[in-house]
Amino acid sequence: MDQIQTGKFIAELRKEKSLTQAQLGELVGVTNKTVSRWENGNYMPDLAVLQSLCAALDVSINEMISGRRLDEADFRRQADNNLLLSLDQAQRMRREYKLIDFFTGAGTGLLVGALIAPDSTRRSVVIAVSLIMIAIGQVTQWRFGKQLMGLLDKAR
Structure with missing residues (x-):
C-alpha cells in the first residue's frame, strides 16, 4: 500500500467529481484537514470511513488500497496481493x-x-x-x- 499513490488517487477522484475537500469530508464524516492529509499521503483513510469514501468516489476498496483504477485481471491480482x-x-x-x-x-x-x-x-x-x-x-x-x-x- 503506497500512501502517496493512494493520496494522489483520492485527489484525482475528488476532482473528477468536482468536490472540494470540505464537501468530500462532509460526505464521509471527516474534516477537510483529514481529506488533505489523505491526499498529501500523510495518512491513510481509517477503516471506519473507507467504505463510505469508496462509495462517494465510486471505486472499490481494492482500487482505493491499490491507489489506481484496476481492470478485471489487475483487480483479481491486486486483491490476492492485498490479502x-x-x-x-x-x-x-x-x-x-x-x-x-x-x-x-x-x-x-x-x-x-x-x-x-x-x-x-x-x-x-x-x-x-x-x-x-x-x-x-x-x-x-x-x-x-x-x-x-x-x-x-x-x-x-
Missing part, C-alpha cells in the same frame, strides 16, 4: 504476541518459583533471569503497542 499482505502482517503480529506471552509468562513463573525457594546463589540467579525475561516481555509489548498505534495512525 496476502494482510495475512502476512497478521501472522507477524501473532508471532510477536506469542513472544510477549512467553517472556512475561515464563519470567513470572520463574520469579514466583524462585521467591518461595530457600535462599541461595541459584535463587538469586533465577530471580535475576526472571526479571530480565519479564523486562524483555514488557519492552516487546511496548514496541508491539507502538506498532499497532502506528498502523492505526496510518489508517487515518
Whole structure:
C-alpha cells in the first residue's frame, strides 16, 4: 500500500467529481484537514470511513488500497496481493504476541518459583533471569503497542 499513490488517487477522484475537500469530508464524516492529509499521503483513510469514501468516489476498496483504477485481471491480482499482505502482517503480529506471552509468562513463573525457594546463589540467579525475561516481555509489548498505534495512525 503506497500512501502517496493512494493520496494522489483520492485527489484525482475528488476532482473528477468536482468536490472540494470540505464537501468530500462532509460526505464521509471527516474534516477537510483529514481529506488533505489523505491526499498529501500523510495518512491513510481509517477503516471506519473507507467504505463510505469508496462509495462517494465510486471505486472499490481494492482500487482505493491499490491507489489506481484496476481492470478485471489487475483487480483479481491486486486483491490476492492485498490479502496476502494482510495475512502476512497478521501472522507477524501473532508471532510477536506469542513472544510477549512467553517472556512475561515464563519470567513470572520463574520469579514466583524462585521467591518461595530457600535462599541461595541459584535463587538469586533465577530471580535475576526472571526479571530480565519479564523486562524483555514488557519492552516487546511496548514496541508491539507502538506498532499497532502506528498502523492505526496510518489508517487515518
